[in-house]
Amino acid sequence: MMEKKHCKRPDENSWHKLIICALFIGYFGFIIWLTVLSRFVKTRRIELRPFWALQEIICGNPKGWEEVVWYFQNILLFIPFGFLLRGIVDNWKKVVLFGVIVSCGIEIIQYISATGLAEIDVVTANAIGTGMGCLLWKAGKKMNMRLKKRET
Template sequence: MLKSNLINALFLGSILFIVSLTMFPDTSLDIGVKPGGVNFIPFYTIGGLLFQDSLRDFAVNNFGNIILFIPFGFLLPLNFKGIDSTFKACSVGLMLSMIIEVLQLFMSNRWTDIDDVILNTIGTGIGYMLFRWISLIYK
C-alpha cells in the first residue's frame, strides 16, 4: 500500500511539474516571460535555436522538453499496467503534450509548438525505456 501511494504521489508530482513549467512563467529559465506564438512546422524551432540562438537557449528548450517528460514516461507503466510497450507510452505522452499545446494557444505568453510535442514524446519514450531496462535488471 505504501509503495503504491508513493508511486501515485511521484506520478502526480511529475504531472504537476510538467504543468507548472508549461503553464506558468519561470523567469529563471526565461520561459513564458515574452510574447508567445504558434509553430506548426516540424523541426523549425529546433533548427532555429540550433543555428540562430545561443547554446543555452537550445539546451533549455530542446533538452528541457525531453527531460521534463522522462519521469512521466518512467512512472507511467508503474501506474497503468496496460502501458506495456514504448508505442503505448509514447502515445500517452503525445496526448498529454498535445493537450498542453492546445491550452497554450489561449495563453499570450506561451508558444504552441509542434516541436515541443515531438520532444515531449521522445522524453516519454526515454522514460519508458529506462523503466523497461531497470525492470529487466531487477528480474
C-alpha cells in the same frame, strides 16, 4: 453467528504502485506548473514547422542553438513522466500516447493563454522523453529481476 471477514493486507507490489501513483501525480502537477502556471509571457505564438530550430541554424541564425537546447530540456522533462507512468500503466504505447496528449494539451493551453511558443517540436521532444522514460523503467525492471534471481 456471523463470521468476521478480515481485510487482506496489501502486498508489497500494491504499496509500490501506490507510491509510484503519488509520485506521478506530484510530477504531473510540477509539469503543469512549470509549463503553464508559472508563465506570464502574454504573447501568442505558434510554430508548426518540424525541426524549425535546425532550419534556422542551417540558415545562419545563432538563435536556433538556443531552441535546440530547449528541445533537449523538453526531452529531459518528460523522462520522469514516462518512467513513473510506466510503473502504473503496463502498455508502453498507451504511456507514450498519453505523453503526446498531455503535451498537445499543454501547447494548446500555452497558445490560448499566450504563455509561450506553441510548437510541434515540443510535442515530438516530449514524446521522445516519455518513450525514454518507458525504456528506463523496463531496464530497471530487468535489473531488479536479475538481482532477485541472484538472491535465490
